[in-house]
Amino acid sequence: MVSIPEYYEGKNVLLTGATGFLGKVLLEKLLRSCPKVNSVYVLVRQKAGQTPQERVEEVLSGKLFDRLRDENPDFREKIIAINSELTQPKLALSEEDKEVIIDSTNIIFHCAATVRFNENLRDAVQLNVIATRQLILLAQQMKNLEVFMHVSTAYAYCNRKHIDEVVYPPPVDPKKLIDSLEWMDDGLVNDITPKLIGDRPNTYIYTKALAEYVVQQEGAKLNVAIVRPSIVGASWKEPFPGWIDNFNGPSGLFIAAGKGILRTIRASNNALADLVPVDVVVNMSLAAAWYSGVNRPRNIMVYNCTTGSTNPFHWGEVEYHVISTFKRNPLEQAFRRPNVNLTSNHLLYHYWIAVSHKAPAFLYDIYLRMTGRSPRMMKTITRLHKAMVFLEYFTSNSWVWNTDNVNMLMNQLNPEDKKTFNIDVRQLHWAEYIENYCLGTKKYVLNEEMSGLPAARKHLNKLRNIRYGFNTILVILIWRIFIARSQMARNIWYFVVSLCYKFLSYFRASSTMRY
Template identity: 30%
Template sequence: MEEFYRNKTIFVTGSTGFLGSMLVEKLLRSFPDISKLYMLARMKGTMNLIERSEEYFKDPVFERMIALNPNYYEKVSWIEGDLTMPRLNLSEDDMAIIKTVDIVIHLGASIKMKNPLHEMIKNNLFGTAELLKICLDNKNIKCFMYVSSAYSYARKSCSRIEEKIYEPILKPETLLDISNALTNGELDEIENVLMQDWPNSYTFIKTAAEYHCDTFKDQMSIGIFRPGTITSSYSEPYPVWVKSKAGILGAIILTVTKVLPSYYVDKKAMSHAVPVDMTANALIASTYDVIQNKSKDTKIYNYTSNNNPITFYDSFIIATKNKGTSIITYNYYWNAIKMFTLLYLPYLFMDIFRYFTLQKPKYLRLYEKISDFIEAILYFNNKSLIIDNDNLENIWDTLSQHDKELVPFDLRVIDWIDYFNNVPYGIEKYYGIKMKI
């Protein structure tokens, strides 16, 4: 696999996120002979791209890579752009670069599941459509890999997600046309009708974006990578490195810091947990597989812990050292009552006190954020889903021993008890959040 990636030019969106950072680290550390790694980034305040790059590579995740590959910066080139803008707001020179790269890995997306539909269309569908149009002019492209989610077709009525393209209730082109024709307010008004079988706008739009990618399969090799619930690193470059507060990680933080008074979860709901370093390895292997097979059909890669499962409940209880048991609630309405009486009311009274002491109220806004987060993960904590993952298992079985050591992603080796026991220490080390364990 090292030889395969030698001299390849790779364009990555979403490189500043959790999985994106890990992917960049792995490529620069384990595949130092890639020709160039182009990374799309938006402007951040008044920082230019050089300053942004310096800040980015200060993250502890890159320390080992920099020690092994001190000239890494020669391989890296930042491209200023915006996935919410036409043509990604790229300059002509940058457009020309993307039209010559070998591999495009499209990670960029909003994961704020409570976002209204109009924002999800803009953030997660429009940018994908624009990038695909740009890539149509690339005669050199060997793979367009779209990073989706194992929950991309996680409807309320769904019990199994297969490795196939699902047809959305509205075609992507129709959604984009509606988005252009209606105001945000008008689109919000019909949101519930459109998404009545979906738990949130995130999964709804992921289905549409995947379908849109599939329509380009005759023009370029398309792959769709669907990871499960991404968690702290397993071993690379260091154990329990973390750069995310999403999903189970957020619930662990809120519990161990004694903020969350109640957590509604189904004991049988599988977490489909996948450590971020293994996920990056699986993504690299999937991209390799798409190019090697040269299939005319879009290849889907679900990446979940089916063969070494752990429930949300167990991962939560292990990580909180059983402290989470006291707040676990199995009834939706009882959970709502506890959240209201044990969190909302105290926060309300604290804000009233702040108001009368001439301080700016802040606790009800904090309650709203916590409540939105808990509601966003509610479906995933309480839905028993079977997610097929045969394609990546087949890749693993055919890899040489050298490649298995180069990109380890076999989740069957993980001792989940040992792993989740250590997750809070990673949160404390890399986030500086004091975990009372």
């Protein structure tokens, strides 16, 4: 078979979601590793007074494309920004642009979606289901289309504990739901949403399951492949380790933990943390499109892009490596020293929320008011708690994903493609990856320079001394208020101290006898 770069040579690619996290990484990798691709049409809408061309240029000027700029300075010539609105009828394409796309496109990568867990159902259906259907209808008109590559999520069927690489029946007929939403008002939609999504945790996952069914049914005559990533995190290797540019998913929690704001999270230490690096997802998408384009499989190909089944890693381990990294490489102006407790106990969780989150935030806001500044910590804690509510479903449960198609795809790659488009997560060293991830949030999300580490470490030591001083004062106050005034409390205190003394004396005597 031809190699992956050879397959993309001379091809015209249509990409949605190019301004999003996954889409921009895919665009960079495609242009860098398949330099002979003919052109990439990116569907982009106008936003905040920016034209599609300006939005694309803003993406291309980012740190992510530094390596590509060095290796291929003329890469911009291959990118064609097309004004489009996926939520509008016929994608709001002009007749001229539509004609060009229909005549030229060979491969489609559909990465666009709303990834907000709290998106209202109407908008989630519009963005994740109707837009996908409209893109499928456009694809059916394309004269030279070879592959329709759809990016879904591994949690689309999270109501199952074992998930195979197949498209399961949808929770509801997408067409009937779309028709119903047309006459419902927003209040009614919000009222029926919990009943509709049922045992799925949010509208994002619910609508991604519907989108898969739309792709399968409406795209029955197309050559379709679906990649299902789990929790997409920072890059593993490409274009450089630890690249990340947003607070979504675990990134926001890592930063909050590094700042000392996040102190407890509702999670199971033994639950699988199915993180998958963004470059693995991109490599698998490019490889999956190559395989379907070259082999023309008779059935739709689905790939569970996960790590839990082949290289398991648990949330307790995530917590350990995140805290260890941020203690060695602290974030600037941390609120407290990094320290996070994981608990699955409901009462204990709310106790720690009150003691470790709300009380310190309240006291800090009082301090800010007293010093003439605007209070902000309680607002930060409130936003953090909302994010934690959405994520605790994934930090408290585990799933088993079948990865037979992924293994097959890996075996089909020639030795050079296995290196260039690495999808073998068995090689992933988790401790190293989490360290690079945390450093990536520091460098690329918070824009903190590594040269500032000595000052950050000094600040962390200062916080440690403040904590020791506070604990000492607290013990003295407890002694003065409770123990010193109560004979019973003093008796208990002396009893505990004498026990400790006897234990130490016994231990010292035993050590001397052995010597």
